[in-house]
Amino acid sequence: MTPPLGETIREHFERQILAGTLAPGARLPTEQQIMAQFGCSRMTVSKALTALATAGLIERRKRAGTFVARPRVHSMVLEVPDLAALVAARGQAYRYRLDQRDTVTSGEGHLAGHPALHVSGVHFADDRAMAVEDRLVSLAAVPDIAAADLNAEAPGTWLLHHVPWTEADSRITALGASPAEALLLGVEAGTPCLCVERRTWRGTDPITHVRQVFRGDSYELVAHFGPGAS
Amino acid sequence: MTPPLGETIREHFERQILAGTLAPGARLPTEQQIMAQFGCSRMTVSKALTALATAGLIERRKRAGTFVARPRVHSMVLEVPDLAALVAARGQAYRYRLDQRDTVTSGEGHLAGHPALHVSGVHFADDRAMAVEDRLVSLAAVPDIAAADLNAEAPGTWLLHHVPWTEADSRITALGASPAEALLLGVEAGTPCLCVERRTWRGTDPITHVRQVFRGDSYELVAHFGPGAS
DNA sequence: TAGTGGTCTAGACCACATG
DNA sequence: ATGTGGTCTAGACCACTAC
Known part of the structure; x- marks a missing residue:
């Protein structure tokens, strides 16, 4: 009491x-x-x-x-939902289509020099394209992904369930869809899109680098700041 | 030791x-x-x-x-810099131009029923328009702002220095510039822009509601997640 | 019911920065 | 020099819950 x-x-x-x-x-x-x-x-x-x-x-x-303490730091808590869970929460049917899958060793970026799985695909909500995704996953850090069925489970969802990261950063920008992206999203080239680029690490080992381009009219990010819990 | x-x-x-x-x-x-x-x-x-x-x-x-604990929460810390400080940190000259200032009492939204100062203006970096801003500030919660010179100091910066909030939420979207916004930003209508809409409270009292539209090619948001400090 | 964490006490010594 | 917070001890009782 x-x-x-x-x-x-x-x-x-x-x-x-x-x-x-x-x-x-x-x-x-x-x-x-x-x-x-x-x-x-x-x-x-x-x-x-x-x-x-x-x-x-x-x-x-x-x-x-x-x-x-002096006036608060200007930071807010950004929600980063799993796309499958987000779409399901909206009451829509979620689907991921894997378009490309190969192995590369990039020479630059935070995965430079690491052999990596390169996958690209499209996220759908109710059969409407919501986002295109292009991703590199370090095969040194996550060898198990070579055997994963990434058509049944999107790479992001698979990673979320198998490889908790310890560090990540994100860049959020607005851009116009490139012709290739526009084709995949079913919009005209130049349509405003929200672009999220994220890199994640486990300790000091790079895990994945992902670039997601969302239709601007079907996705938003929310952030919150408050004294209580999230 | x-x-x-x-x-x-x-x-x-x-x-x-x-x-x-x-x-x-x-x-x-x-x-x-x-x-x-x-x-x-x-x-x-x-x-x-x-x-x-x-x-x-x-x-x-x-x-x-x-x-x-089970796989980490899907949340990251979003940095919300003061625009003046951000531009200064880039080594550019910051300026805010106040375009409109009046008093309104809106009937809806989180400031519904509260008399509010309505200000709109443009943020410049090196005399290049970076963002248009439209803002409501509750005069009940922040009476002092009626006497502030918002041409010398942008409303957001003024509020930051005078009224720390305790609660806030943000929506981040991508959209095409409206004709009016395009004119102010010096771009063509439909140009991809990043839109940040934020509401803040002090306790349960609404403080301000702001909508900022940034040129997509000159602004990005960054978020970070990690075990250490920010 | 027994073992776990949740909380609290009434001391203690120490490092440190400020007056 | 002094008072502040930083840290630690060796107990204690309680609530809860998984066994």
Whole structure:
């Protein structure tokens, strides 16, 4: 029924900070004072404040004290859904068509020098082309993919289920469909499309490099920022 | 010189998880066993494992034990730079031109019913139009903006310095420039553009609603995912 | 029901940066 | 120099749940 004491302390200051009662730069009471105020041990206070510091709400400086962190960093949480799951959630039928599959060793990029599986194909929602995808997968890091049936399961979905990555970056741009892309998507060349280019690593080993071009009228990315969970 | 013991424990398991030695779903030793292994108290172990759980690397279940978390969440950290800072970082001259400024009370959207300042203008990098922006700012939540000189400082930059938000969401899409947008950007109508639409709140009070349309060839968004810092 | 994690205590020593 | 946070100990009781 009653929440843990440490949680109570954490929420006490979190509320004041979010409400602005404690403005950025303001000093919080010392651990000793908080101990006295809540009638608990120092360890409990420390854990509560450590959690707030981890969340980026406060900043702790030795000998100086604890302060409300300066205006927040401008970062948001970008959702990166699995396409199959996304389409299914929309109530549409998902399909992936594998168009090309070969083995290459590229000379540049983050997979440079690694033998890689090169696959390209198209993602469909209800038999309407949604995106074209061109992907390289390192055969050194993911040898099992050589035996995978990538027509039954899209490469991205297969990788998601078999090879959790530890590091990734993405570039998101807008571009006009090239003639080849336009043909695959069933639109006119130059039609605005959303392009997502992503590289992933496991530790320092490159895993995959993918470029997806989406019809601009059938896909959007969403991001969220907030104090609570995602 | 020697790192804190709790940190050592945390890194010990983090390394094993990222290296794959501890596969997703694998069970970690119990706290008692880790205590014995590292010769420390249970509190120290608990703090180390709690940090890993907060970071999402492990999952703790009572009576069952501690396990490596299943494949990672499909979310990444999206950087949302201030345009003025971004352009300056590129070594270009930044300028914002305010084109329109009036007061409205919209009937719909997340600012419905709130009197709001409506501003629209263009962001320039080296005197080349980069983006058009259309924005509503709640006058109830941000009365001070009525007196701000939004020609000297873009509305987004002004808000960034004066009103930290606590919650926000964004939609990212690709679209073709409308005739009006094309005129302002100096491109042909239909040119692919990246559109970012963002709503922000402070607590439950809506702050601002902004729609920015960027020339597709001069802007990109980047997102990152990784175990370390940003 | 027994073993697991969740939480808490009342101390302690230390490093450090600020006044 | 002093007070701050950083870290750690050796216990303890409790809630929960898988066995």
